[in-house]
Each structure stands twice: as structure tokens, then as C-alpha cells.
Amino acid sequence: MAIKPTKAEKKQNYDAKLCQLIDEFTQILVVNADNVGSNQLQSIRSGLRGDSVVLMGKNTMMKRSVRIHAEKTGNKAFLNLIPLLVGNVGLIFTKGDLKEVSEEVAKYKVGAPARVGLVAPIDVVVPPGNTGLDPSQTSFFQVLNIPTKINKGTVEIITPVELIKKGDKVGSSEAALLSKLGIRPFSYGLVVLNVYDNGSVFSPEVLDLTDDDLVQKFAVGVSMVTSLSLAISYPTLAAAPHMFLNAYKNVLAVAVATEYSFPEADEVKEYLKDPSKFAVAAVAAPAAASAAAPAAAKEETKKEEPEEESDEDIGFGLFDE
Known part of the structure; x- marks a missing residue:
């Protein structure tokens, strides 16, 4: 033993x-x-x-x-x-x-019944419909203010009723009613x-985080590092492109305000001398794109269509002799 x-x-x-x-x-x-x-x-x-x-x-x-x-x-x-x-x-x-x-x-x-004194982990809603209980059981529904009617000798619940709220303790009346209805509202x-x-x-x-969630969070982190780096003028890999761009803007501004010049600045100065060129450049790009599209489509159609045979060739072929 x-x-x-x-x-x-x-x-x-x-x-x-x-x-x-x-x-x-x-x-x-x-x-x-x-x-x-x-x-x-x-x-x-x-x-x-x-x-x-x-x-x-x-x-x-x-x-x-x-x-x-x-x-x-x-x-x-x-x-x-x-x-x-x-x-x-x-x-x-x-x-x-x-x-x-x-x-x-x-x-x-597994499903579990609502025991008296148990704290409800979820809301418990009693659905409408026939309960199968005889009219003598209506007292349970009246105590809990559940609207009912007698239909074909059984008690029928008219509207859905929120019997127990999440976090509330289950009372004896609620537990007895759910037991009679055969409802096991909780699962553990x-x-x-x-x-x-x-x-x-x-x-x-x-x-539960996915790869997309991690990429999104990483992007938010990089954005915060970039903002902080730019705010305190501390160079980081994330902020470097923005710093170079800001530096270029400063150099360009100096060139425009002074006699100093370089090719890119000359182009900007030319636009500033004649602002109408801005409108021409803005209109020209979409127009060129829209003009190129029909031409390309037409060319594609030509390639797809087979060449038709000539009627003259057919005639000569029949009466040559």
C-alpha cells in the first residue's frame, strides 16, 4: 500500500x-x-x-x-x-x-448557469419569444418587470429585456428565471x-499584433524621432532628408535675394521675373499628358487591327489568265 x-x-x-x-x-x-x-x-x-x-x-x-x-x-x-x-x-x-x-x-x-451572488462577466439579455412555461409562472416575469402575454396556453416574452448588466451580482430571481428558461448565459x-x-x-x-501593425507603429516612432530631431536641430538618419531640403531652401532664398546664382536658382529667378510662366508650366504638363493618351491609344488600335485584303488583288488573281 x-x-x-x-x-x-x-x-x-x-x-x-x-x-x-x-x-x-x-x-x-x-x-x-x-x-x-x-x-x-x-x-x-x-x-x-x-x-x-x-x-x-x-x-x-x-x-x-x-x-x-x-x-x-x-x-x-x-x-x-x-x-x-x-x-x-x-x-x-x-x-x-x-x-x-x-x-x-x-x-x-464551457457554458455555465447564472448562480446567485456571481458577478456577471457580460450583459445578459433575455430574447423575446415563447418560453414554454405555463401561465402560473408569470410571477417570475412580473418581479423582474418583463412584459409578457399568454399565447396558446404558455407565457410569451414580448420584447427583449436586459436582465443583468455586466459587473452586477446575480440575484435569486434572475438565477431562477434563467434556470427555468434553460439559459446558461456565462462561459468560463x-x-x-x-x-x-x-x-x-x-x-x-x-x-494579436500583425506585421502591418508593427510597421505602422514603427512609422509613427520614426515620425516622432524626425520631429524631435528637427525641433532641437540634432541630426539623425530620419531627419537628414528634411534637413538637407531646409538647407537647400535657405540657399535658394539667399540666391534669390542677392546676386549670387546657380542653375536651379536661375530658373526660380526667371519665374519670379515673369509669374505668367507659372501658369504656362502648370497647364502644359496636364495638356501634354492628355494629348499623349489618345495618340498612344490610336497607335495601339492600329497594331491590334489586322490589315484588310485589297479588292484589286482579288480581281487580278481571278482574271489574270
Whole structure:
């Protein structure tokens, strides 16, 4: 007969397992496990089996093990986990792609009834329609101010009703009504709260960023660096083109205001002497483009049309002899 381990031995075994996983895995998902049952948790473990390990436990025990292990190994990065271990949380250690693992965890959600005293995670709306309840059950609807009518011997809800708002506690009347209607409004599963990656901690929303999002954020950053560089006259690679352009504008302004000249400045001076040339240049470009388009189209049409045979050639061919 196997000897049941003592409470102290269980703590030692848990501590050893947690420390082993921290050393072996560099990626950890910190998940909230409120209202998650043992069967559901077992399904999640089975679904993640291969490159991920799910470890649950009391956060006080996890904090203690992480702190002691960080002191023993001298790896202070482990301490970044401690502020994340608040409430009913668990750890998913993984070597796979963080986004894929997070999406896999999100699949294992099960419907749950609205229990009395439970804080609603979402709004609960009772849809209109026949409830299948007999008229003696109308008291439930009257208490909750739900408009009903009797239709073919059963209670029918006339309009949709927002029964519970997100963040409100479920009352006994709401729970009883939802139970009678067979509505399981809530769904629960492990929810990723934070991501730990080799010492860095970030929000799970980061996992949803696409390459386009990263390029856009990078472009915004470059724009800010450029603005700052131009404002303080500090040269950077991002601001260099703008600085050269501004310098050229200054040189051009000096040339226009003085006798100093160069080819580009001569052209500007010529336009300033005769402003009508601005209008001519502006009109000439679109006109040239519009004139070239029909000509090009006509030329293309000529190429596509086959040459027609001459009637004269046909006549000579028949009566030559």
C-alpha cells in the first residue's frame, strides 16, 4: 500500500516541480482560473500536451518558490513573475508559439448557469419569444418587470429585456428565471492575463499584433524621432532628408535675394521675373499628358487591327489568265 505524502512533502514536491519548470521553460502564460472546474482543466491539459505544461497552485506558495529560486540561482528576471501571481491564477509553461498556445487555451470554454451572488462577466439579455412555461409562472416575469402575454396556453416574452448588466451580482430571481428558461448565459475558461517571455512581461494583446501593425507603429516612432530631431536641430538618419531640403531652401532664398546664382536658382529667378510662366508650366504638363493618351491609344488600335485584303488583288488573281 502506497504511503500518502504528508503536507510538508507535498509542498517540497510542488516547489521542486515549479523550480524545474522555470529553469526549463523561458515562456510562461499567467492565466486566471476563476470558475474553471477540474474536468475542464483536464481537457485543457490534454489539448496542450506536447510542448506545454499547466501548473496550478496557491499564489502564496508560487511566490515563495519563485523568490527562493531566484535568490539561489541569482537570476533576478524570475522576480518579475511575483507581481503577476495575484488571485486565482495558474501558469502555463510552453515552448510553442505564444499566440497559438493562447488561442488553444481560449477554445476550452464551457457554458455555465447564472448562480446567485456571481458577478456577471457580460450583459445578459433575455430574447423575446415563447418560453414554454405555463401561465402560473408569470410571477417570475412580473418581479423582474418583463412584459409578457399568454399565447396558446404558455407565457410569451414580448420584447427583449436586459436582465443583468455586466459587473452586477446575480440575484435569486434572475438565477431562477434563467434556470427555468434553460439559459446558461456565462462561459468560463482559462483567461490569459499576462505573458512572461525570458524575463520580459507584457499584455496578451501584444500577441494579436500583425506585421502591418508593427510597421505602422514603427512609422509613427520614426515620425516622432524626425520631429524631435528637427525641433532641437540634432541630426539623425530620419531627419537628414528634411534637413538637407531646409538647407537647400535657405540657399535658394539667399540666391534669390542677392546676386549670387546657380542653375536651379536661375530658373526660380526667371519665374519670379515673369509669374505668367507659372501658369504656362502648370497647364502644359496636364495638356501634354492628355494629348499623349489618345495618340498612344490610336497607335495601339492600329497594331491590334489586322490589315484588310485589297479588292484589286482579288480581281487580278481571278482574271489574270
